[in-house]
Amino acid sequence: MRLLFCGDVVGRSGRDAIVAHLPGLRRDLKLDFVIVNGENAASGFGITEKICKQFFDHGADVVSGGNHSWDQRDCMVYINKENRLLRPLNYPEGAPGRGAALYEAPGGRKIMVMNAMGRVFMDPLDDPFAAISKILDRYKMGQQGLSAVVVDFHGEATSEKMAMGHFLDGKVSLVVGTHTHVPTADHTVLPNGTAYQSDVGMTGDYDSVIGMKKEVPVARFTKKLPTERMSPAVGEATLCALYVETDDATGLATRVEPVRVGGRLSQTIPQVD
Secondary structure (H helix, E strand, O other): OEEEEEOOEEHHHHHHHHHHHHHHHHHHOOOOEEEEEOOEOOOOOOOOHHHHHHHHHOOOOEEEOOOOOOOOOOHHHHHHHOOOEOOOOOOOOOOOOOOEEEEEOHHHOEEEEEEEEOOOOOOOOOOHHHHHHHHHOOOOOOOOOEEEEEEEEEOOOHHHHHHHHHHHEOOEOEEEEEOOOOOOOOOEEOOOOOEEEOOOOOEEOOOOEOOEOOHHHHHHHHHOOOOOOOOEOOOOOEEEEEEEEEOOOOOOEEEEEEEEEOOOOOOEOOOOO
């Protein structure tokens, strides 16, 4: 299976990059399944039904979330009726929506997508390691037609993300970090066959501070005084993503490469047969 995971979409610039580049990537990379983290897509804070539908219309199969999942109030209603929109599964019981679901891929194959959130320097949610393990007790790659399992681990601390990667090595196809909006250079296939990257980076304008217009964050750091509300930078965005190929029989990764298209960052697109 050929998978693409697109990093945190920030504001209109990020949305424009998805619209402009994702259909071509889906075609040229011959992708079977695409996941987009959209928790910052609505003016940098949350996501709406309209934006979700835009992503689905332009090639996304699933949209994942994070700590900003509830910033747009209408999302709390929409997420209950749209199973392609996920929020972290380790929210307390009773939270709207779902954090994991099983989806159909071409050829009758099945893929499990999970969205979990870290706890280091983040909200004190339930244990993500235990929450993911509970699901994996029921769903194992290579059984019942399950060809791949992807985990979007939304967290601040690199150490926690790396620990999750090693904890799940050999049990899932991909553990990919989101939230910090800066692409790391540690994409790899771990020893037991799980693809991993500490953070895929954002799909947003990199002439910014993690996607926001740089003047306000700089003023907060230098003056320590109240400022206006932060808003997304509006320059051309770089679509940052991770491309993964898996073995259908085992679900394990055979290839992992970064994708960067548009904007200010160096450009890279994998070559495929």
